[in-house]
Amino acid sequence: MIAELNRLVAYVEDRLTDDLDVTALATGFGTTEYHLRRMFSSLAGMPLSEYVRRRRMTAAAADVIGGGELLGIAVRYGYGSTEAFGRAFRSVHGVGPGDVRRDGGPLRTQPQLRFRLTVEGNITMDTRIADRPAFRLVGHAARVPLIHHGANPHIQAHIAALPASEHSRLRDLGDGEPAGLLQVSDDVDPDYAEGSELTYLHGVAITDGTHVPEDLDVIDVPAGSWAVFRTEGEYPGALQSAWAATATEWFPSNPWRLRPGPSIVAILDRAPDFSTATCELWLAIERA
Structure with missing residues (x-):
């Protein structure tokens, strides 16, 4: 995965003024756009789209300082x-093109990324692979912003x-795995950008034949494989650390990719x- 991410960075660099076909690129790498974007975001600390924007505006700053018609520069970098x-330009550098052309700055440069894998073996990940038939997640859903660190208010x-009483009703309704009350994140932005909206469902897993009360929201989950990571300790810190470690430690070392x-987070105790x-x-997950 590290090699593919570095090839992605090189691809971006070669096409700073062109449209990027990440889907075709991922296919050429033998992976999926979904997995490529999620791994990039997890390891780079920013979405791919944000990195591309910063790199384009870094390159555009040199063109702005060098002179030339601003409209021509704008069109060259994909703006109408x-x-x-x-x-x-202002969102990256904090000042407009005219200010930079007049004063020469200030500029905020986004360096070209390089991904490296450091194998330390200092994190033991308690993991199992579960093959599950199709099931349903039912409960109460809401659209909320994605927050990477700390509790989500x-x-x-x-x-x-x-x-x-609703928590008790949901527990009684659940008859599938994962067991117990669940924290479900669905319809997440492929770039996993902080602040982007996702569907959060507080509910349980049920089998296909279980009756669903009309007042509950439903997420249908197709059959497939799951990587199940067990965590213990500070909440939600230990869980968020484990989530990050799946990208830095587990996926680069195992023949699986996200699908x-x-x-789903199941609270066992x-x-x-x-x-x-x-x-x-x-x-x-699915086989890489």
Whole structure:
């Protein structure tokens, strides 16, 4: 995966002024756009789209300082107007093209990325592969922003709004695996950009034949393989660290890749104040 990501960076660099066909590139690498984007975001700390924008504006800054018509520069980098180009330029550099042309800066450069894998073996990942038939996830769903670190207050508010009796009803309804009350993230932006919206469902897994009450939301999950990572410790810190380690440690070392599908967290045990917890993180995978 590290080699493919470096080839992706080189591909971006060669086509800073062209449209990028990431789907075709991923196919040529023998992987999928979904997996390539998710791994890039996890390891680079930014979405691929954001990296491309920063690199384009880094290159465009040299053209702006060098003179030439701003509209021509804007069109060269894929913008239909100087206004749109100016907004993108300002979002990266903090100042407009005119300011940079007059003063020579300030400029915020995005260096070209290089991915390297450091094998330390200091993280033991308790993992199993589960092959599951089709099942359904049912519960209460809401659209919330993605937050990478710390508790998500939007999710907390969504769960807090449910009465205690509803949690009991959901537990009684669940008859499938993953077992227990689940935290489900679905319809996530392929770049996994922080602040992008996802569907969060607080619910349970049921088998295909189980009746679903009309007031519950449903996510149908097709049959497939899952990587199940068990975590113990500070919540949600240990879980988020394990999630990051799947990209840095597990996927580069195993013949699997992510496939589209919900991400599921099952809370197996927790402290009364939820400061610590034992969890299972379920990620949809397929053979690489």
